[in-house]
Amino acid sequence: MTALTADQIARVKATAPVLAEHGVTITQHFYKRMFTHHPELKNVFNQAHQQSSSQPQALARAVYAYAANIDNLGALGSAVTHIAHKHASLNIRPEQYPIVGENLLAAISEVLGNAVDEPTLDAWRAAYAQLAEILIGAEKALYAQAAWSGFRPFVVFRRERESDEITSFYLKPSDGGPVCDFKPGQYISVKRFVKEIGVDQPRQYTLSDAPNGEWLRISVKRERPQDAPPGYVSNQIHEGIEVGGIVEVSAPMGEFTLDAAKTTPVVLISGGVGITPMVSMLTSLTAQNSTRKISFVHACRNGRTHAFGRWLDAIVAKHPNVSRAVFYENTHADDRPGTDFDFAGRLDFSRIADKTLHPDADYYLCGPVPFMRAQQEALIAAGVSKARVRTEIYGSGEIA
Template sequence: MTALTADQIARVKATAPVFAEHGTTITKHFYQRMFNAHPELKNIFNQTHQKSGSQPETLARAVYAYAANIDNLGALGGAVTHIAHKHASLNIRPEHYPIVGRHLLGAVVDVLGEAVDQPTLDAWAVAYEQLANIMIGAEAKLYEAASWSGFRPFKVMRKQVESDEITSFYLAPADGASAGGFEPGQYVSVTRYVDQLGVDQPRQYSLSDAPHGRWLRISVKREDGRADTQPGHVSNILHADVEEGTIVHVSAPMGEFTLDRKKSTPVVLMSGGVGITPMTSMLATLLAERSERKIAFVHACRNGRVHAFKDWLRRSAAEHPNLKRVVFYEAVGADDRAGVDYDFEGRLDIGRVEADVMLPDADYYLCGPVAFMRAQREALVARGVDPACIHTEIFGSGML
């Protein structure tokens, strides 16, 4: 690998503001350019995120962060780990990186033209090679540790409606072998062919049960779409068309948002909406291991109709003295029972349940909409919780 010179480092760092200003224009053109030359790669990239612009924006932010920290790559450690897990879940391989690099640099030339000189392009070529090697190395370790390689056929052995929006799919290996292990909090990618797009599409779903080797369970929210968002292609296919007996193709579990099972200190699991899915895996694991750790399970959703795992959570709290359940309903329904289905009306407010969630030496796991997690994190930090004890999961591709 060619090392960056001091001059090249300075050139890359100096162009960081260019990506701050023009990055999304460059990355949108990059994806169009690459897909025109390699349409088969549409099977890897989320085409809904392409249309919405969220994927180009994510890439533009990643490129900017890399350029701005080119002389201090240690600052990117967490981002590299996060993206490596996403890539490994999507079966991104070393041979994909030269394609991406060629078209990304080509897009820079197409968009910026004479505004970027050849020495700067040469610097970026070396910088990209450096980044590609970092990612390839990180992903190689994940592939080596994975339970299987690529996408493996699983049969839907059970389909269970959990709420008006969420349905669980119990997936058993089609060959009858073990489903393998995973860490609670991890996710898998599932691929389905989407007629409207004419390509296979992968989507990542958190595992929602404890690891035991017999099956993997994913619990999928049906994304109906709103005025500002498209309906979810794959989630709707899974809900409407995938029945018991269907074969789906699944990647090995990945993800760095995982429960620390070695600790004996308290655990606080806080979720909003479909963010409950990795939390059920964490809680089910703690209960299966007969953990004596003090556990608080705090969940917020609109009402009982969309509250997945409601009965299981209530039973679990009744059967395990070390588990405290706290549920907030934003808009209580006519059939929702206070003290049975939910505990508080309104949005999750830590100030109303401090005695249950502010536990000494606890680790806090947050999952849900970004605004939800930001609010809860700020509330915890304001009450003196060490940020290092707050762990978050954001649903999304994060793909370079």
């Protein structure tokens, strides 16, 4: 790996406070600049997240973290792994890194002006080259293990409504080839052309079934067009893909995966569409006839938005080691307590401590960022070690 000099490290680290103050301005300018000079990259980056500024904010946080830890890159290990999996799912290639680097450095110079001198920019060039080398190496390893390269056409052979918001799509390779294996909790990217903005757009969807050798399944929440950001791709998938339709799919990626080798209790916690990786994990565990104590905790608004309810009931009835705790925040008159749901109101671990608070349990948590932040804080307050809580974040958010 390219080594930075002591002076370069000091200069990059010294810019961290400036990045904390001006980071979002820099990254917003960076994306605008890069898309002006390289409009083809709009097909790679989520344009809805550009509109909402969540992607510039996420990049600003990442750049700040890199600057602040430039002398201790080991602290960035999990972040690098997360980014590498996202990049590999989007088919990011080494030749794209110089484009990003050129425009990021130009954005720093153009936004900060005389506040940054040429030796500091040179230090950042070396630091970016180092970071690019780290990511390219990590992504190369992922590509070497991937089931296929780039995007592969799959045919939708079945679609099934799971709730008022979520529909499942069952996919098989259109070439008749074998379906790949994957780890429960991983995701794929689906690429669709979005006419409203005139570009291809990839979106990542968790595989919502256990590996079975026959198909892949994604379960897509339809975001409302008036939401910010609007659900360009989710609406296009719901409205435009029927049985027989073709979708372009990347190979499975993602580090939020079930540790199937353990025998300790498992607590699967989800909010809304965050249920999808938990369905894959629970299906995989029960298919293996695991004897681990498993608690499936889910929170949603009501029965109309509750996906996979009947599936969960069948699992619990068949496997005595599996328990459920379903919370409905705003129940409807036809929602049946004790049958459709177990608790009214928001998820509250004090009401299910006997099912969920075990000293040796592993906790898997997925859902909207505010939901995950609240549940992680509640678990830690109840005495659960943060190291035992694993999280998956959709989009460009972060927990803490």
